[in-house]
Amino acid sequence: MLHVLIIVGCAIAVTIFIWRRNRDKGQIREASWAIVILWGAAALQIAIARHLPVSLPTDWISMLLEPIYVPIVAWLKGG
Template identity: 40%
Template sequence: MLAIIIMTMLAAATATVIWIRNGAKQLFRERGWALFILLTGTLLAIGLLLRLPVPNPTDWIMTIFSPVYKPIVGWVEKGL
């Protein structure tokens, strides 16, 4: 539980630095994307600390591209 609190505090400190630095330069889009990526990473790390089933990105990629590569593998195996 202490690790989750420390991680949240570090993410909040990082978000504050991003907010101030990009706001001073008027980089509003970059500030938004940086905070979104920080939030996503923080939530995934907290999920790992709580031992929640966190999805694996390679499984998503395999699911998306399997209709493309299965026929290609079939053609290559028939040619051999």
Template identity: 40%
Template sequence: MLAVIGIALLAVVIGTLIWIRNGIKKRPRERMWALFILLIGTAYAIGVQLRLPVPNPVDGVTFLFKPIYTPIISWIEEGS
């Protein structure tokens, strides 16, 4: 729980910094995208911390390329 609060606090601090800095520089789109990525990252970090079933890109890639790499792996491992 402490970790979740820490992540959230850090995210709020960094989000505020991004908001202020890019507000001064008049970069609304940069501000929007940076905060968007920050939001995803924070949600992901909290999800990982609470052991929620967050998607793991490694498993996604494994699933996606399974038909290509399975024959290659079996060719490599044969006779070893």
């Protein structure tokens, strides 16, 4: 449980740093994307540390692109 608290604590500290630094420069959009990516990586690290089942990135990509490539493949096959 300690490693989860360390990961979350570091993510909070880095989030505050990113937000304050980019807020002063007026780069809110970039700061928001950086924070989203940071917390996604933190969630993945927590899942790995807690030995939760994590699927491969190829599964995520195929799941996200399925609505696009299934009709294209069906059209190419003539169906």
